[in-house]
Structure formats: structure tokens, C-alpha cells
Amino acid sequence: MPAATLASLREEMNDLLNRFWTGTAEPFGLAEWSPPLDVAETDEAIIVDVEVPGIDPATLDISVTGDVLTIRGEKHDQTGQEGRNYHRVERRYGSFTRSLTLPAQVEADKVDAKAHFGVLSIRLPKKDAARLRKVEIKAD
Numbered sequence: 001m002p003a004a005t006l007a008s009l010r011e012e013m014n015d016l017l018n019r020f021w022t023g024t025a026e027p028f029g030l031a032e033w034s035p036p037l038d039v040a041e042t043d044e045a046i047i048v049d050v051e052v053p054g055i056d057p058a059t060l061d062i063s064v065t066g067d068v069l070t071i072r073g074e075k076h077d078q079t080g081q082e083g084r085n086y087h088r089v090e091r092r093y094g095s096f097t098r099s100l101t102l103p104a105q106v107e108a109d110k111v112d113a114k115a116h117f118g119v120l121s122i123r124l125p126k127k128d129a130a131r132l133r134k135v136e137i138k139a140d
Contacts, residue, residue: 033075033092033093033094033096034096034098035050035051035052035073035096035098036050036051037049037050037051037071037098037100039100039103041103041104043126044125044126045106045123045124045125045126046102046103046104046106046123046124046126047121047122047123047124048069048100048121048122048124049119049120049121049122050071050098050119050120050121050122051118051119051120052073052075052115052118052119052120053118054075054076054078054118055073055074055075057113057115057120059073059074060072060073060120061073062111062113062122064102064106064108064111064124065108067101067102067104067105067106068099068100068101068102069099069100069102069122069124070097070098070099071096071097071098071099071120071122072095072096072097072098073095073096074094074095074096075092075093075094075096076093077093077094078093079093102124104126104127105126105127105129106124106125106126106127107124107125107126107127108124110125111123111124111125
């Protein structure tokens with residue numbers, strides 16, 4: 001291989017690795033934005049915390065169908081402000097849909113959601129049949 005080709009390949013690999021480590025790489029060419037979330041479980045409920053900074057909680061849509069929780073929303077692009085010449089844009093924008101299968105059956109009509117400091121916390125109470133029941137062992 002000519003030295004120019006190797007140098008070009010090395011430059012492209014360095015660029016790829018830099019984008020990967022700085023979080024700006026788009027895996028497999030996908031550019032879709034999706035907020036990260038955590039799912040936790042207690043004896044009484046499933047708790048889902050979703051990072052949604054910069055999104056008005058009133059514009060989010062939360063639904064439960066069977067054992068699937070779906071969260072929809074949109075984070076609006078703010079880079080079009082007049083008088084600004086952007087040199088780097090790493091924040092993600094656009095609409096998103098997150099659907100996840102819940103680890104237990106829940107009471108869909110009793111779901112509660114609150115937003116605080118850019119984190120949406122969704123509490124999904126478990127159905128009685130899905131709650132942990134402790135069985136007492138009787139000794140002879």
C-alpha cells in the first residue's frame with residue numbers, strides 16, 4: 001500500500017475512534033435520538049426514570065398497553081438561533097419513542113408520573129398477583 005493510502009486510512013480510523021469515545025458516533029449510521037432510562041422494581045411497583053432535560057413534561061405522552069410502557073416526546077433543535085455560528089453540535093434533537101416490556105403486570109389506571117430537574121419518574125403499581133408474597137414455613 002502506498003504511504004498516502006495508509007496515512008488516509010489512519011486518519012479515518014482516528015476520526016472514527018474520536019467520535020466513538022466522545023459519544024458523537026452514530027452506531028450503524030443511525031441518527032435517532034433516544035433518552036436514557038433506568039428501570040427499578042420494589043415489592044409494590046416498577047419505577048422508570050427517564051432523562052428528558054430541555055423537554056416540557058406536558059408535551060410527553062406516556063401509555064401502558066398490557067405489559068408494555070411507551071414514552072413519546074420531542075426535543076426541539078435550538079441550533080437555528082440567529083447570530084450564532086456553531087462550531088460543534090453534540091446535543092441530540094428530534095422526536096423519540098421508547099417502548100419497553102415491564103418485568104411484572106401493573107395497574108395501568110394507577111400509573112403516576114412526575115418530572116423534576118429534567119428527570120421523568122414513572123411509578124407503575126404492580127397488580128396484586130404480581131406482588132411478592134412471602135411464604136411462611138411451618139415447622140413440625
